[in-house]
Amino acid sequence: ASGLMAGKRGVIMGVANNRSIAWGIAKAIHAHGGEIALTYQGEALKRRVEPLAAEIGAIVAGDCDVGDEASIDAAFAEIEKIWGKIDFLVHAIGFSDKDELTGRYVDTSADNFDKTMRISVYSFTSVARRAEKLMTDGGSMLTLTYYGAEKVMPNYNVMGVAKAALEASVKYLAVDLGPKNIRVNAISAGPIKTLAASGIGDFRYILKWNEYNAPLRRTVSIEDVGDVGLYMLSDLSRSVTGEIHHADSGYHVVGMKAVDAPDI
Numbered sequence: 001a002s003g004l005m006a007g008k009r010g011v012i013m014g015v016a017n018n019r020s021i022a023w024g025i026a027k028a029i030h031a032h033g034g035e036i037a038l039t040y041q042g043e044a045l046k047r048r049v050e051p052l053a054a055e056i057g058a059i060v061a062g063d064c065d066v067g068d069e070a071s072i073d074a075a076f077a078e079i080e081k082i083w084g085k086i087d088f089l090v091h092a093i094g095f096s097d098k099d100e101l102t103g104r105y106v107d108t109s110a111d112n113f114d115k116t117m118r119i120s121v122y123s124f125t126s127v128a129r130r131a132e133k134l135m136t137d138g139g140s141m142l143t144l145t146y147y148g149a150e151k152v153m154p155n156y157n158v159m160g161v162a163k164a165a166l167e168a169s170v171k172y173l174a175v176d177l178g179p180k181n182i183r184v185n186a187i188s189a190g191p192i193k194t195l196a197a198s199g200i201g202d203f204r205y206i207l208k209w210n211e212y213n214a215p216l217r218r219t220v221s222i223e224d225v226g227d228v229g230l231y232m233l234s235d236l237s238r239s240v241t242g243e244i245h246h247a248d249s250g251y252h253v254v255g256m257k258a259v260d261a262p263d264i
């Protein structure tokens with residue numbers, strides 16, 4: 001390992017299990033010398049997150065439901081108490097009712113629209129505001145997005161609308177926080193079979209489609225995204241902010257089905 005993250009400390013939000021994208025990023029940061037505090041959502045996930053934290057010597061900063069401002073305050077108060085300052089923040093959180101991740105976007109309910117936007121979009125802004133106070137020597141913030149923000153993907157529906165808003169908020173946050181040398185970026189990851197992804201209709205078809213049609217002819221792993229996260233959170237990307245960086249085997253440049261793609 002390089003020591004690229006030596007002396008850097010930060011918070012990673014969104015580890016649910018060892019298939020989470022947040023876990024891929026945590027492993028990469030740990031391997032390069034960074035110190036990590038993990039937050040989790042709810043007592044049920046605590047049992048899964050604690051052994052993972054132990055594997056990488058991470059602090060467990062506690063239960064943080066990003067739908068609850070008091071819960072976010074409590075988690076960041078805990079981190080401030082332990083470390084005083086931080087250098088990076090990872091937000092790998094999204095939620096929508098799975099009944100609306102299938103069928104037509106036009107049928108999205110007002111309640112689920114609000115909840116999806118609150119948890120998947122506003123929460124990044126909300127945690128960024130707390131993290132800013134602790135990034136007294138500058139820092140790097142990172143969130144996770146998907147191509148469904150740019151182009152219509154089957155079943156992604158309200159989550160695509162939310163990711164478009166999340167990507168716009170990355171740019172607004174980059175401008176607000178840039179003068180403090182705080183960078184704000186997103187990784188637009190290709191599809192990966194995680195807990196969150198299992199809620200999306202026909203997800204296996206989407207995975208196969210990407211494998212057959214992406215320029216690199218493969219899907220991405222959490223380790224692939226973890227290494228891109230390492231670049232975004234380390235000083236290697238010190239001149240990069242407001243960027244939506246695709247880690248998707250190149251799928252986003254493709255205009256039509258590959259000539260050699262088999263039927264699915």
Ligand code: NAD
Pocket residue numbers: 013014015016017019020021022040041045064065066067091092093094095119144145146147188189190191192193194195196197
């Ligand atoms: P995951 O299920 O492992 O992670 C989602 C996380 O969101 C979980 O840890 C869950 O606890 C957390 N979460 C949900 N509601 C929350 C709340 N109210 N408070 C706090 N945490 C909450 O799945 P993942 O695929 O690793 O998802 C991480 C991020 O990556 C999401 O933003 C997702 O949209 C994005 N993403 C995923 C893919 C994919 O194909 N898996 C592709 C591109 C982007």
